[in-house]
Amino acid sequence: MFNRIFAIAKKEMRQLKRDMRMLFIVFFFPVVLLAIFGYAINFDVHHIKIAVYDQDRSEYTRDYVSGLISSEYFDLVTYIDNDDQIKKLLDEKIVQVVVVFPKDLSRKLLSKQEVKIQFLVDGVDGTSANVIQNYVNAATFSYSLQLTKEYLAVTGKQFYVPIDLQPRFWFNPDLQSTRFLIPGLMGMILIITAVISISLSIVREKERGTIEQINVSPLSSIEFILGKTIPYIVISLINATIVLLAGYILFDIVIKGNILLLLFGTFAFLFAALSLGVFISTISDSQQVAFQAANVTSLLPSLILSGFIFPIESMPVAIQILTNITPAKFYIVILRAILLRGAGISAFWDQLIYLGIFGIFFIALATVVDKKSKNK
Amino acid sequence: MNAIEVNNLTKEFGKFTAVDNVNFNVKQGEIFGFLGANGAGKSTTIRMLIGILEPTSGDALVSGYSIKNQSDLVKKNIGYMSQKFSLYNDLTVVENIRFFAGIYGLDGKKYEERKKWVLKVANLENMENVITSSLPGGIKQRLALGTAVIHEPKIVFLDEPTSGVDPISRRNFWDLINELSDGGTTVLVTTHYLDEAEFCNDIILINAGKLIAQGNSTELKSNYIKNPILEIESDRVVDSLEILEKEKWVGETSIFGNYIHVILNDSTINEQHIYQLLQEKNGIAVKRVEKITPTLEDVFIHLIEKDSKKNVQ
Numbered sequence: 013m014f015n016r017i018f019a020i021a022k023k024e025m026r027q028l029k030r031d032m033r034m035l036f037i038v039f040f041f042p043v044v045l046l047a048i049f050g051y052a053i054n055f056d057v058h059h060i061k062i063a064v065y066d067q068d069r070s071e072y073t074r075d076y077v078s079g080l081i082s083s084e085y086f087d088l089v090t091y092i093d094n095d096d097q098i099k100k101l102l103d104e105k106i107v108q109v110v111v112v113f114p115k116d117l118s119r120k121l122l123s124k125q126e127v128k129i130q131f132l133v134d135g136v137d138g139t140s141a142n143v144i145q146n147y148v149n150a151a152t153f154s155y156s157l158q159l160t161k162e163y164l165a166v167t168g169k170q171f172y173v174p175i176d177l178q179p180r181f182w183f184n185p186d187l188q189s190t191r192f193l194i195p196g197l198m199g200m201i202l203i204i205t206a207v208i209s210i211s212l213s214i215v216r217e218k219e220r221g222t223i224e225q226i227n228v229s230p231l232s233s234i235e236f237i238l239g240k241t242i243p244y245i246v247i248s249l250i251n252a253t254i255v256l257l258a259g260y261i262l263f264d265i266v267i268k269g270n271i272l273l274l275l276f277g278t279f280a281f282l283f284a285a286l287s288l289g290v291f292i293s294t295i296s297d298s299q300q301v302a303f304q305a306a307n308v309t310s311l312l313p314s315l316i317l318s319g320f321i322f323p324i325e326s327m328p329v330a331i332q333i334l335t336n337i338t339p340a341k342f343y344i345v346i347l348r349a350i351l352l353r354g355a356g357i358s359a360f361w362d363q364l365i366y367l368g369i370f371g372i373f374f375i376a377l378a379t380v381v382d383k384k385s386k387n388k
Numbered sequence: 389m390n391a392i393e394v395n396n397l398t399k400e401f402g403k404f405t406a407v408d409n410v411n412f413n414v415k416q417g418e419i420f421g422f423l424g425a426n427g428a429g430k431s432t433t434i435r436m437l438i439g440i441l442e443p444t445s446g447d448a449l450v451s452g453y454s455i456k457n458q459s460d461l462v463k464k465n466i467g468y469m470s471q472k473f474s475l476y477n478d479l480t481v482v483e484n485i486r487f488f489a490g491i492y493g494l495d496g497k498k499y500e501e502r503k504k505w506v507l508k509v510a511n512l513e514n515m516e517n518v519i520t521s522s523l524p525g526g527i528k529q530r531l532a533l534g535t536a537v538i539h540e541p542k543i544v545f546l547d548e549p550t551s552g553v554d555p556i557s558r559r560n561f562w563d564l565i566n567e568l569s570d571g572g573t574t575v576l577v578t579t580h581y582l583d584e585a586e587f588c589n590d591i592i593l594i595n596a597g598k599l600i601a602q603g604n605s606t607e608l609k610s611n612y613i614k615n616p617i618l619e620i621e622s623d624r625v626v627d628s629l630e631i632l633e634k635e636k637w638v639g640e641t642s643i644f645g646n647y648i649h650v651i652l653n654d655s656t657i658n659e660q661h662i663y664q665l666l667q668e669k670n671g672i673a674v675k676r677v678e679k680i681t682p683t684l685e686d687v688f689i690h691l692i693e694k695d696s697k698k699n700v701q
Contacts, residue, residue: 019490023479030478221472225536227440228468229491230460 016231020239024213028243038209042201042251046258049197050190057143061089061107065098070118076129076155077111085147098132108134109144121159182353190263195347196320198255199281199340200311205248206285207292207310208303210241214293215302233382241286248282259351268354277346280364284339284371285310291378294385313338320344342366389452391416391543391574392437396446399432406432408597409446414576414590419569421588422578423688429597430578431471434547437576438468451542467541469532471548475520481507482516485535492539506534509564526557530564537568544568546577550584562587582684593688595695605684613682613690615639616655620648620662621676628672631665642689649686 028034062080066073081088089107092098101107112130120127131148135141157173164171214237217223226236259265267274288310296302314320317331318340324332335341342363349355357364392414399407407429414420424430435441437450439459447454453461475484485506489499507513510531512523520528529549537544546565550558562584569575577588585591585605592602601612622628629648632638637654650662659677666672682690 015493015495016491019487022490023476023483023487026483027476027478220477221470222474222476224440224470224472225468225474225488226491228438228463228466229488230464231491 013235016235017239017242020231020236021242024240024243027213034209034212038205038247039251041204042254045197045201046255049193050258050262057140057147058084059087060085060109060140060144060147062086062109062111063090063092063098063101063107064088065092065095065110065112067115068113068117072118072121072159073113076113076152079155080111080148080151083147083151102132102134105134108140109148190259191265191352192348193320194255194259194263194265195351196314196318196340196344198252198347199318199343200314200320201251201255202248202278202281202343203285203310203314203338203340205244205251206282207289208306209247210244210286210289211292211296211302211306212299213240213244214290215296215299218293219298233379237290244286245282249278252278265351267351269350270356273357274347274350277343277350277360277364280367280371281339281343281346284342284367284374287371287374287378288339291374291381294378294381310338310340314340317341318344336366336370339367339370342370389416390414390449391418392420392448392450392576394433394437394446394448397433397436397443397448398445399429399436399441400444405597407436407443407594410594410597410599412592412599412602414574417569417572417574418589419565419587420574420576421585421591422576422594423580423582423585423591424578424594425580425692428594430594431547433594434468434545434576434578437462438466438545439463465541465543467537467539467544469536469544469546469549471551475528475532475535477521478519480517480519481510481512481523481531484520484531485516485538488535488538494539502538502540506531506538509534509567524557526553526560529553529557529561533561533564537573541573543574543576546575548578548580550579550581558584582688585684591684593691595692596699598695600695601687601691608684608687609682612687613651616652617680617682617686618650618652618659618662619644619676619678619680620650620666620674621646622648622666623673623675627670628666628674631670631672635665637661640690640693642686644685649680649682651682651686651690 028038064073064077066077077088080086086109090101092101092110098110098112101110110132112132114128114130117127117129129152131145133141133144161171214223217226256265256267260267289306292302292305292309296305313335316322317324317335318338319335320340324335324341327335345363346360349359353359390413392412394410394412397407397410398405410429410433422430422433432441436443436455437448439450439455439462443456447456449455450462451465453459453465455462476487479487482503485503486499489495489502494502507516510527512518512527512531520531523531533544533546533549550561553561558581565575565577566587577584579585588605590602590604591608593600593608601608603611620628620632625643625646625648629641629643632648632650633641637652637657639651639653641651642649659679662677663674667674
């Protein structure tokens with residue numbers, strides 16, 4: 013039995029070696045995805061370009077501005093000295109934010125009056141505008157606090173803050189989106205090597221008629237499928253290692269949890285993904301159909317419905333139910349638990365069961381469909 | 389003992405009956421020809437006999453095993469090569485051989501021995517590392533047959549193995565089939581080349597799913613056409629045919645190149661009548677009229693036309 017499985021696996025490897033298109037899908041695609049999601053898609057807002065229209069030109073305004081630009085969030089582009097320039101800078105996207113200090117700022121401060129500072133933000137990109145507003149709020153609040161402290165110190169009174177809010181972000185202290193994206197990326201890359209490549213490789217045998225020769229041989233379906241999947245499991249594990257290494261080298265992500273658990277979870281996921289791939293191969297007659305079917309049922313959902321980018325909790329209930337069509341959904345929960353939180357199996361055992369059910373369901377369905385089609 | 393025994397084998401696809409209550413036996417070591425037009429049910433029958441299609445009713449014993457209940461054992465004892473070329477085009481010659489040897493569990497010395505044999509029969513010695521897709525059709529066909537029998541099965545099924553192959557390659561391929569048969573292998577081959585049918589020890593003919601004739605080629609020629617056949621060579625083949633078909637004593641006609649074959653209903657008619665009809669009455673120069681023994685083609689055209697007429701009624 014093992015000899016026969018091995019014969020299939022070896023044949024598959026030899027064919028893959030000569031199939032440039034497949035090699036491209038299997039190895040190059042993941043690298044491209046890694047680059048895109050690692051670098052290009054970044055939900056963090058850094059280095060916001062800012063211009064300052066300072067009509068007061070006092071020590072206060074200088075302090076305030078240096079407070080803003082000392083963080084990596086804001087980069088000071090220029091000082092301006094009239095209203096017309098504001099419009100020009102924002103229109104031409106030279107800056108995203110203009111701060112306007114009123115003329116009488118220092119006089120009002122000294123006479124203990126309330127001061128208004130104007131922030132003009134480019135609101136076209138709503139997400140960035142939101143983030144900018146939060147940063148500005150925080151910066152202004154802390155400068156305001158500093159001024160209050162100084163004032164009270166002069167009058168000799170003790171400063172007292174009733175509630176001191178101190179948020180801490182666990183598992184991802186700097187709220188880096190790459191930390192959050194890497195697990196999803198791994199799921200997506202493995203989906204490609206598992207679902208797409210296995211379904212294509214089986215359907216190709218149908219398309220070219222070579223499956224007939226296999227059907228007549230004493231080879232059982234299980235031996236055939238095992239032989240076919242072994243090379244893709246190896247490739248998937250190689251790809252997973254590449255993604256993890258890249259995550260460590262480029263984005264500083266260390267595996268916090270148990271590496272054996274990670275391997276086990278990955279096997280559970282590959283089982284589910286491969287059985288989906290085998291199912292797709294039984295309902296498709298050409299590689300084109302198989303590729304489309306694999307795309308629609310696995311690649312797109314693993315991007316949109318898996319919780320990779322968009323949180324599942326905020327989706328409508330009907331869509332939340334639909335998210336179960338991608339095994340990546342369960343795998344991402346496991347990966348985030350192991351990679352980011354270092355959690356043990358108690359945190360995700362239910363996901364392993366879902367993956368098991370998913371895999372068994374599609375293998376069973378594939379067997380039924382295959383039996384029916386054979387007698388046609 | 390028979391290598392294959394087919395009993396009341398039937399396959400229905402919905403309302404359509406592709407194979408209708410077929411019975412025949414194939415003797416050990418013979419070359420058995422399975423003839424019929426496209427869509428007559430040849431491939432469906434073969435697919436049932438090799439265990440990849442379940443019969444609707446009836447059964448067959450292949451090498452002693454039931455195709456219904458023991459298809460796994462059937463598969464171990466047979467080789468199969470289909471009209472659709474089924475080697476891996478993107479593998480080299482030796483990789484194909486190694487793969488098929490692998491799934492039949494051949495290794496070590498046995499593998500080396502069989503590999504040598506396949507390379508020899510396919511005429512591919514010293515060309516083991518050539519990519520299969522670059523081989524000419526005839527060679528590919530021989531390689532496919534070689535790999536199909538790499539595990540030395542007792543019975544081999546060939547489903548239109550020579551369709552689309554040039555005449556010389558077809559001849560070489562049949563040499564290989566004869567070689568297998570001489571070695572004791574039973575060969576069941578479907579074809580629609582009637583010259584190939586002449587090489588077979590036994591022949592069956594099916595039409596619309598039903599078996600309509602069986603026997604060896606001599607039996608077929610003498611048992612199924614009792615009436616005399618005349619071969620006529622004339623100037624104007626088509627005109628002659630039209631004239632002949634109007635006569636009552638003409639049964640069936642068919643054209644073979646420049647010749648016309650006429651099956652007579654009335655055995656008192658002789659060559660002289662033909663000369664009179666064509667030459668004297670219609671002025672068509674007749675070069676030759678001769679009484680012949682029927683060819684297999686005459687027999688099959690006769691049988692299929694008779695059967696089709698019956699089906700229409």
